[in-house]
Amino acid sequence: IFAHSRSTKLDQKKPCKRMVLYFHDTMFKGDNGANATAATIVNANGTGLGNSKFGKTVVFDDPITLDNNFHSTPVARAQGFYFYDMKTTYNAWFAYTLIFNSTQYKGSINIMGADMMDEPTRDLSVVGGTGDFFMARGITTFKTEEVEGADYFRVQMDVKLYECY
Amino acid sequence: IFAHSRSTKLDQKKPCKRMVLYFHDTMFKGDNGANATAATIVNANGTGLGNSKFGKTVVFDDPITLDNNFHSTPVARAQGFYFYDMKTTYNAWFAYTLIFNSTQYKGSINIMGADMMDEPTRDLSVVGGTGDFFMARGITTFKTEEVEGADYFRVQMDVKLYECY
Amino acid sequence: IFAHSRSTKLDQKKPCKRMVLYFHDTMFKGDNGANATAATIVNANGTGLGNSKFGKTVVFDDPITLDNNFHSTPVARAQGFYFYDMKTTYNAWFAYTLIFNSTQYKGSINIMGADMMDEPTRDLSVVGGTGDFFMARGITTFKTEEVEGADYFRVQMDVKLYECY
Numbered sequence: 001i002f003a004h005s006r007s008t009k010l011d012q013k014k015p016c017k018r019m020v021l022y023f024h025d026t027m028f029k030g031d032n033g034a035n036a037t038a039a040t041i042v043n044a045n046g047t048g049l050g051n052s053k054f055g056k057t058v059v060f061d062d063p064i065t066l067d068n069n070f071h072s073t074p075v076a077r078a079q080g081f082y083f084y085d086m087k088t089t090y091n092a093w094f095a096y097t098l099i100f101n102s103t104q105y106k107g108s109i110n111i112m113g114a115d116m117m118d119e120p121t122r123d124l125s126v127v128g129g130t131g132d133f134f135m136a137r138g139i140t141t142f143k144t145e146e147v148e149g150a151d152y153f154r155v156q157m158d159v160k161l162y163e164c165y
Numbered sequence: 166i167f168a169h170s171r172s173t174k175l176d177q178k179k180p181c182k183r184m185v186l187y188f189h190d191t192m193f194k195g196d197n198g199a200n201a202t203a204a205t206i207v208n209a210n211g212t213g214l215g216n217s218k219f220g221k222t223v224v225f226d227d228p229i230t231l232d233n234n235f236h237s238t239p240v241a242r243a244q245g246f247y248f249y250d251m252k253t254t255y256n257a258w259f260a261y262t263l264i265f266n267s268t269q270y271k272g273s274i275n276i277m278g279a280d281m282m283d284e285p286t287r288d289l290s291v292v293g294g295t296g297d298f299f300m301a302r303g304i305t306t307f308k309t310e311e312v313e314g315a316d317y318f319r320v321q322m323d324v325k326l327y328e329c330y
Numbered sequence: 331i332f333a334h335s336r337s338t339k340l341d342q343k344k345p346c347k348r349m350v351l352y353f354h355d356t357m358f359k360g361d362n363g364a365n366a367t368a369a370t371i372v373n374a375n376g377t378g379l380g381n382s383k384f385g386k387t388v389v390f391d392d393p394i395t396l397d398n399n400f401h402s403t404p405v406a407r408a409q410g411f412y413f414y415d416m417k418t419t420y421n422a423w424f425a426y427t428l429i430f431n432s433t434q435y436k437g438s439i440n441i442m443g444a445d446m447m448d449e450p451t452r453d454l455s456v457v458g459g460t461g462d463f464f465m466a467r468g469i470t471t472f473k474t475e476e477v478e479g480a481d482y483f484r485v486q487m488d489v490k491l492y493e494c495y
Contacts, residue, residue, distance in 0.1 A: 009330065010330045028379040033379055033417070034377070034382065039379040039385050041372055041377060042206055042372050047205070048198070049193040050198065053226045057206060057224075059217050060412075060415070061417065064296070079415045079444050080423055081423070083224050083246065085224050085244045086226050087226065093245055094262070095260060095425060097443050097444035098441075108444055108453070109179060112277070113293070114296070114398075118269070120463070124270075124296065127442070128442070128443070128456070130453035130454070134469070135340060135467065135469070137300065138300075139299070160302055162330075164339075165337075165338055171493045172495075173495065175495045177464060177465070207372050212358065212389075213369070219389065222389075250389050252391065256409070258389075258409055258410055258411070258426070258427065277458070278440050281429070289460070290457060290460065302458065304460060307343075319344035327495075
């Protein structure tokens with residue numbers, strides 16, 4: 001097969017798989033190790049460039065639930081990191097893996113992209129997958145559901161896969 | 166459809182979309198917060214392994230222009246990070262998002278790969294896209310245009326997409 | 331061509347290219363700069379969240395060999411980073427580039443994903459490639475071969491590409 005390049009039209013409204021998930025990020029503050037699932041690894045107050053914690057970096061192993069209740073049984077973990085990267089507003093860049101190990105799914109989904117928090121929704125890329133998500137590609141749409149200062153946030157992740165194998 | 170694997174021949178000279186862009190990285194030095202768009206987040210002088218700042222890590226939110234003039238109106242932002250990762254020469258690893266929000270394009274392109282700065286050109290991977298670049302994949306070729314010590318560099322990014330949807 | 335989404339069945343046992351490689355990570359301890367190829371960039375002892383060095387982050391430029399002998403001539407370098415990201419066990423997240431510059435191969439492969447070290451094998455995503463690996467996608471399976479405390483580890487990487495161009 002020879003092709004100059006692949007130009008296919010995909011209907012963004014018709015993914016081959018879709019999962020709506022909730023991402024809970026509870027920051028470590030020194031005395032909440034039992035509950036915390038994320039920790040600042042460098043620049044808790046930012047680098048001094050701008051006023052929005054530019055360069056603050058966080059590693060997380062956050063629970064993923066099927067509804068927006070923090071106490072629901074997690075169906076997956078999100079393991080990865082983010083950092084703040086704007087001078088004038090809180091804006092972050094994420095790379096992480098969704099790890100499923102339940103009766104329903106085993107495998108992982110790898111995600112990266114910009115989280116422009118001021119936008120009502122923002123799209124990140126699903127760049128690969130393993131196990132039940134072998135070779136998957138798609139889009140994850142973030143929507144902020146709750147922010148409790150620097151202590152906790154909850155984001156709705158609408159995972160839409162357009163390549164399923 | 167069943168396939169053992171996908172082996173397609175693509176003509177590298179015929180992307181389905183191509184954009185030549187310029188990436189301007191102005192480092193924060195403590196007193197240039199108005200102009201700086203990148204900041205060292207850890208190991209300004211490296212970790213001590215080798216003599217080429219191994220481990221120095223930078224977060225950036227850099228303007229992207231259509232020509233090599235720093236003062237041209239940006240058509241996109243590049244948000245992400247890089248770190249130096251060789252003992253004997255300056256060499257970096259990048260992961261970032263190109264964010265377009267202009268009349269021409271809305272959406273983002275996600276990129277990662279090695280920047281072997283000693284090579285005249287080097288290729289990184291476009292691993293996904295959103296919006297007008299929905300599900301894109303391709304190659305970004307870096308070519309250094311200017312380096313002003315640790316203060317500023319300009320790289321030409323030749324973005325070639327081979328999967329367009 | 332119009333498609334709602336791409337649902338293709340791939341045979342995971344039949345990649346279009348496969349390479350079994352060995353990844354040697356020798357940590358910098360301050361006095362072994364001649365041999366070390368990796369350095370902790372932040373949180374050598376972790377962030378204090380849990381007891382498994384959560385948040386410790388390492389940058390590496392590690393040699394890749396075709397057999398498990400550390401002294402074999404490298405066929406590639408692995409340049410990238412990993413960080414520990416669990417409270418209760420050693421578990422890491424990786425993003426890196428395999429750089430080939432030999433008579434056999436020139437080009438690179440970009441990889442990201444979770445390394446759940448307690449599992450006998452774990453799959454990461456090959457999200458792109460350049461040169462001889464132009465536009466590649468696939469899976470890299472990690473299998474730990476040896477761990478010498480925090481000083482050295484060797485991982486077998488079974489790289490299986492399912493999209494070859």
